[in-house]
Amino acid sequence: MARPVxxxxxxxxxxxxxxxxxxxxxQGDERISLxxxxxxxxxxxxxxxxxxxxxxSLTTKQSGIIGYAIGQTxxxxxxxxLERISLIAHERNARLMLFSIPDGQNVTDVLPVMxxxxxxxxxxxxxxxxxxxxxxxxxxxRMPLVLLNRIGxxxxxSSVLCDNVGGARDIVRFLLASDHSRIAYIGGRPGSAxxxxxxxxxxxxxxxxxEKLYDERVGHFTFEGGRQAARELMSTKAxxxxxxxxxxxxxxxxxxxxxxxxxxxxxxxxxxxxDGARAGAWPAYNLTTMVQPxxxxxxxxxxxxERQRIEPLRPPETVYIAPQFLQRGxxxxxxxxxxxxxxxxxxxxxxxx
Amino acid sequence: MARPVxxxxxxxxxxxxxxxxxxxxxQGDERISLxxxxxxxxxxxxxxxxxxxxxxSLTTKQSGIIGYAIGQTxxxxxxxxLERISLIAHERNARLMLFSIPDGQNVTDVLPVMxxxxxxxxxxxxxxxxxxxxxxxxxxxRMPLVLLNRIGxxxxxSSVLCDNVGGARDIVRFLLASDHSRIAYIGGRPGSAxxxxxxxxxxxxxxxxxEKLYDERVGHFTFEGGRQAARELMSTKAxxxxxxxxxxxxxxxxxxxxxxxxxxxxxxxxxxxxDGARAGAWPAYNLTTMVQPxxxxxxxxxxxxERQRIEPLRPPETVYIAPQFLQRGxxxxxxxxxxxxxxxxxxxxxxxx
DNA sequence: CTGAAAGCGCTTACAG
DNA sequence: CTGAAAGCGCTTACAG
Numbered sequence: 083m084a085r086p087v088x089x090x091x092x093x094x095x096x097x098x099x100x101x102x103x104x105x106x107x108x109q110g111d112e113r114i115s116l117x118x119x120x121x122x123x124x125x126x127x128x129x130x131x132x133x134x135x136x137x138x139s140l141t142t143k144q145s146g147i148i149g150y151a152i153g154q155t156x157x158x159x160x161x162x163x164l165e166r167i168s169l170i171a172h173e174r175n176a177r178l179m180l181f182s183i184p185d186g187q188n189v190t191d192v193l194p195v196m197x198x199x200x201x202x203x204x205x206x207x208x209x210x211x212x213x214x215x216x217x218x219x220x221x222x223x224r225m226p227l228v229l230l231n232r233i234g235x236x237x238x239x240s241s242v243l244c245d246n247v248g249g250a251r252d253i254v255r256f257l258l259a260s261d262h263s264r265i266a267y268i269g270g271r272p273g274s275a276x277x278x279x280x281x282x283x284x285x286x287x288x289x290x291x292x293e294k295l296y297d298e299r300v301g302h303f304t305f306e307g308g309r310q311a312a313r314e315l316m317s318t319k320a321x322x323x324x325x326x327x328x329x330x331x332x333x334x335x336x337x338x339x340x341x342x343x344x345x346x347x348x349x350x351x352x353x354x355x356x357d358g359a360r361a362g363a364w365p366a367y368n369l370t371t372m373v374q375p376x377x378x379x380x381x382x383x384x385x386x387x388e389r390q391r392i393e394p395l396r397p398p399e400t401v402y403i404a405p406q407f408l409q410r411g412x413x414x415x416x417x418x419x420x421x422x423x424x425x426x427x428x429x430x431x432x433x434x435x
Numbered sequence: 436m437a438r439p440v441x442x443x444x445x446x447x448x449x450x451x452x453x454x455x456x457x458x459x460x461x462q463g464d465e466r467i468s469l470x471x472x473x474x475x476x477x478x479x480x481x482x483x484x485x486x487x488x489x490x491x492s493l494t495t496k497q498s499g500i501i502g503y504a505i506g507q508t509x510x511x512x513x514x515x516x517l518e519r520i521s522l523i524a525h526e527r528n529a530r531l532m533l534f535s536i537p538d539g540q541n542v543t544d545v546l547p548v549m550x551x552x553x554x555x556x557x558x559x560x561x562x563x564x565x566x567x568x569x570x571x572x573x574x575x576x577r578m579p580l581v582l583l584n585r586i587g588x589x590x591x592x593s594s595v596l597c598d599n600v601g602g603a604r605d606i607v608r609f610l611l612a613s614d615h616s617r618i619a620y621i622g623g624r625p626g627s628a629x630x631x632x633x634x635x636x637x638x639x640x641x642x643x644x645x646e647k648l649y650d651e652r653v654g655h656f657t658f659e660g661g662r663q664a665a666r667e668l669m670s671t672k673a674x675x676x677x678x679x680x681x682x683x684x685x686x687x688x689x690x691x692x693x694x695x696x697x698x699x700x701x702x703x704x705x706x707x708x709x710d711g712a713r714a715g716a717w718p719a720y721n722l723t724t725m726v727q728p729x730x731x732x733x734x735x736x737x738x739x740x741e742r743q744r745i746e747p748l749r750p751p752e753t754v755y756i757a758p759q760f761l762q763r764g765x766x767x768x769x770x771x772x773x774x775x776x777x778x779x780x781x782x783x784x785x786x787x788x
Numbered sequence: 789c790t791g792a793a794a795g796c797g798c799t800t801a802c803a804g
Numbered sequence: 805c806t807g808a809a810a811g812c813g814c815t816t817a818c819a820g
Contacts, residue, residue, distance in 0.1 A: 087576055089813060100791050105815060115789060130575065135551040136492045137813035140796045145489060147532070152518055158713065161517055165505055168535035177548065179500070180531045182521035195530065198488040222483065223440055305717060338718045360511065364658060365691045366719050442797060453807050458799060468805060490797035493812045 088129040096125050108133065139200070148387055149196045149204035151181040151189060156304050157331045159357045160207050160230075163376045170380050176202065176387075183210045190216045197223050203387030205380075208232045208276050212239075226390035228383045232275035233400065240386040240398040242379050246276055246356075249372040249405040250283030250328075253354050255291070256407065257324045260416040262352060264296040266322035268311045268332050270303040277303070280328045280356060296322050301332040308332025312339035316351070323351055324413070330355035330362050330371055337367055337412065352413035362410070370413035373406045441482040449478050461486065492553070501740055502554045504534040504542060506562035509657050510684045512710045513560050513583075516729045523733050529555065529740075536563045543569045550576050556740030558733075561585045561629050565592075579743035581736040585628035586753065593739040593751040595732050599629055599709075602725040602758040603636030603681075606707050608644070609760065610677045613769040615705060617649040619675035621664040621685050623656040630656070633681045633709060649675050654685040661685025665692035669704070676704055677766070683708035683715050683724055690720055690765065705766040715763070723766035726759045 090108070094101040099118065107114045107122040114122075125131075139145045148171060152160060160167075171178045179199065181192045188211035196204055197219070204220070206212060208231035217238040220227045227239035234241060257265050267284055270277030288295050297315055301307030308327050312335065315322055325340075327333035333355030340347055347353055355362065358373030382401055390396055443461070447454040452471065460467045460475040467475075478484075492498045501524060505513060513520075524531045532552065534545045541564035549557055550572070557573070559565060561584035570591040573580045580592035587594060610618050620637055623630030641648050650668055654660035661680050665688065668675055678693075680686035686708030693700055700706055708715065711726030735754055743749055 085575075091813075101814080102792080102816080103790060105813095106790085109815090113789060118789080130572070132547060132550040132576070134493075134553060134813050136489055136498060136553055137796090138815075139489045140487075140493055140798085140813080141815045143796075150533075152521070154518055154522075158515055161514055162511055164514055164517055164533070165507055165535040168505070168533040169507075169537060171533075172535065172545070172548075177552070178533045180503075180517070180521040180524075180533055182518040182525065184522060192525070194485060195525075197485040199530070200487060200489055219483070222438075223485070309718070334717060334719075342718065361714055364687060365662070365695065366687070444797075454798080455800080455808080456806060458797095459806090462799090466805060471805080487797050490812090491799075493797080493814085494799045496812075 088131045089134070090131075093122065093125050093129065093131055096129070097122050143200070144391070145200050145202055146175070147177045147179050147199060147201050148384065149181055149199075149201045150178045151183055151192065151204060151206040151210050153183050153207060153209035154185045155209040157209070157329060157357075159330070159359050159374070160209075160376075162360050163380075166376060167380050170377065171384060174381070174384050174388075176384055188212055188216070190219075193219060197225065201225055202391055203228065205230060205383045205387070208274065224394055226387045227398075228386045230379065230383065237398060240383075240390065241400040242383045242386065243279075243400070243402050244374045244379060245402040245404050246279035247283035247286070248402075249356060249407075250280040250326075251287040251290075252283075252407060253326055253356065253372055254284050254287035256409075257326060257352065257354065257413070258287075258291055258293060260352070260414050262324035262414070264320065264322045265324040265326060266297040266299070266315045267295055268299050268301040268308055268315075268325060268327040268336060270301065270328040270332070272300060274303070277328060284326065301327065301335070303329050303332060305331050305335040308335030309339040310335075312336035312353075313343070316340060316343055316345065321345075321351065325351060325353045327353065327355050330357040330359040330369060333369055333371070333412075334359075334361060334367055337369070347412050348414040354413050356405075358405075358408065362408075368411040370410045371408050373408050375403045375405055378403050441479075441484045442487070443484075446475060446478050446482065446484055449482070450475050496553070497744070498553050498555055499528065500530045500532050500552060500554050501737065502534055502549045502552075502557035503531045504536055504545065504557060504559040504563050506536050506560060507538045508562040510562070510682060510710075512683065512712050512727070513562075513729075515713050516733075519729060520733050523730065524737060527734070527737050527741075529737055541565055541569070543572075546572060550578065554578055555744055556581065558583060558736045558740070561627065577747055579740045580751075581739045583732065583736065587751075590751060593736075593743065594753040595736045595739065596632075596753070596755050597727040597732060598755040598757050599632035600636035600639070601755075602709060602760075603633040603679075604640040604643075605636075605760060606679055606709065606725055607637050607640035609762075610679060610705065610707065610766070611640075611644055611646060613705070613767050615677035615767070617673065617675045618646075618677040618679060619650040619652070619668045620648055621652050621654040621661055621668075621678060621680040621689060623654065623681040623685070625653060627656070630681060637679065654680065654688070656682050656685060658684050658688040661688030662692040663688075665689035665706075666696070669693060669696055669698065674698075674704065678704060678706045680706065680708050683710040683712040683722060686722055686724070686765075687712075687714060687720055690722070700765050701767040707766050709758075711759075711761065715761075721764035723763045724761050726761050728756045728758055731756050 090101045090104045094104045107119040203226035214235040221238045229241045299311035301311040355371040362369035443454045443457045447457045460472040556579035567588040574591045582594045652664035654664040708724040715722035
């Protein structure tokens with residue numbers, strides 16, 4: 083009943099070999115005779131042996147655990163993806179340890195715990211503040227750090243970004259190509275890197291096209307922010323005929339605001355977001371958006387952790403991955419197919435900027 | 436530059452004591468003289484020492500890690516809460532290791548990994564299937580198992596549940612008290628425990644009141660299911676004047692369906708959900724709902740893990756925690772305040788049923 | 789093909 | 805008040 087949890091030691095006794103042999107056999111080491119290996123496997127199976135990962139970690143100096151730091155943000159996009167992300171990690175033989183950073187705190191506050199567990203690395207989403215000191219400490223402890231959607235302070239951390247600049251640019255190009263002439267923009271949190279990148283892409287697209295942004299507001303990436311912004315935008319005499327919100331959450335708020343005023347989407351105004359949040363698929367929103375390539379972003383992040391672990395002197399890397407345009411019903415179709423605009427570019431990767 | 440990660444060993448050398456003393460000093464052991472303790476603390480600080488939790492786990496046989504198994508469900512309610520949940524865990528000095536169970540798999544499929552890490556326990560949300568075999572294996576490995584929102588197979592796992600029966604009952608009572616006479620119900624996934632509990636509460640309330648359920652459909656807990664169900668319900672000659680959906684996601688779908696038909700909420704029909712999902716706060720939904728007491732549910736789950744670890748022979752426990760009614764705009768107000776209905780019961784706990 | 793030994797970095801009875 | 809020693813359950817050069 084209360085029999086002890088089986089160890090390699092007891093298997094070795096049963097098999098009449100040493101635990102070295104058991105350890106090797108369990109790892110499928112070819113140097114152990116097939117006969118012995120099979121015998122040991124069988125015994126392990128029978129006693130219900132499960133290797134102790136803690137002990138293994140101690141000797142191999144690999145925990146097999148990657149930290150994943152999420153922030154207390156209202157924009158739950160990356161939380162929505164968590165099951166996917168966790169699955170991707172497990173497929174790559176990594177476990178995810180979750181760290182939730184409360185508002186007002188930053189990575190430094192949980193760093194001690196991360197370090198204690200000797201994590202193989204840590205992935206930090208954009209909404210979590212990080213300091214140069216934290217990056218340095220991670221380097222000292224050789225814990226690879228991968229930042230999502232932003233470049234870190236000091237060059238000690240790798241970065242995996244959605245191509246926010248390019249994505250925003252494509253959205254504006256799409257809106258222009260679909261005969262919108264009064265395009266308004268709702269920006270995110272002014273300080274944030276994502277916000278700045280998306281805004282830059284947006285402006286570049288207008289410049290390139292020789293067109294002008296019609297109006298703009300700041301929505302702080304929140305639902306209410308987007309709602310309020312849209313309310314203001316739509317209350318002018320000559321209303322915009324398109325709203326590009328820097329994230330989906332604000333776009334949802336904007337759509338609700340537009341409907342509250344009694345206007346129709348997309349007949350009176352097109353609304354486009356950025357992210358690919360779930361609720362965008364709901365009929366109430368049916369949101370045209372630029373989908374972040376979560377799958378490849380996360381796979382890449384884990385690869386970065388892995389590489390850095392194997393090759394500690396390898397310099398940190400940065401990669402941009404193209405988002406995918408998803409056209410739904412919240413935006414007007416182009417009157418005529420404009421060959422200039424490519425709807426859904428292949429998700430290509432580009433190094434550097 | 437490439438200086439090694441400091442250990443208790445090197446601190447002991449610097450301090451001129453043994454590592455036993457260092458270990459004790461760092462734990463604040465009163466038996467070590469204050470002078471020595473402070474000296475060691477200072478040195479630890481200076482060299483940037485971080486204890487190795489892996490090594491500690493090996494000796495203490497406590498990993499400090501709790502598994503958290505989530506399913507591949509469309510209903511992201513518990514995913515939305517993940518940052519809260521992770522925070523609660525950290526506050527109680529536990530780390531969360533995430534396990535994502537793909538559709539069609541169950542806990543058994545990830546159990547080996549959970550066991551390998553010698554988790555202090557594992558919390559499993561209701562959407563993840565679990566077998567009696569898995570429960571047994573956890574017991575053999577003395578890994579406490581806590582099930583959320585359902586009772587496990589065999590009595591080897593503890594359970595923490597939202598009082599789904601009582602919550603559903605209160606919703607029906609509320610609807611009856613607010614002068615609805617044709618109340619329809621959209622059920623969840625027929626096989627699921629949550630679904631059955633909520634349905635039972637619903638029926639009990641009608642029986643007790645001597646009233647009858649007007650109509651019903653099955654929505655499988657999905658957005659589309661709720662939408663389709665509502666579409667059908669509302670296309671009858673004498674439409675329901677209230678819809679109670681067994682979860683918020685279906686309620687969202689139902690609301691969209693109702694609006695698509697051109698009807699108003701709550702004037703033409705009240706819609707009430709169950710869960711307390713974020714989107715319920717958005718103006719598009721503004722959903723009256725029964726909020727699951729996530730905070731206390733999770734705190735309790737961690738406490739259960741903790742207790743069972745300390746006292747392995749302690750029998751598994753089951754607790755029901757009252758949800759909290761949240762009235763928003765999707766439901767009609769009672770014509771007259773009915774003293775019979777208590778809107779927001781205090782979140783009380785009751786043992787057993 | 790297998791074993792004996794050392795070691796990973798801690799903690800904790802047992803002494804003194 | 806502190807130390808010497810054993811042990812947690814593995815892995816992995818080094819031998820043979």
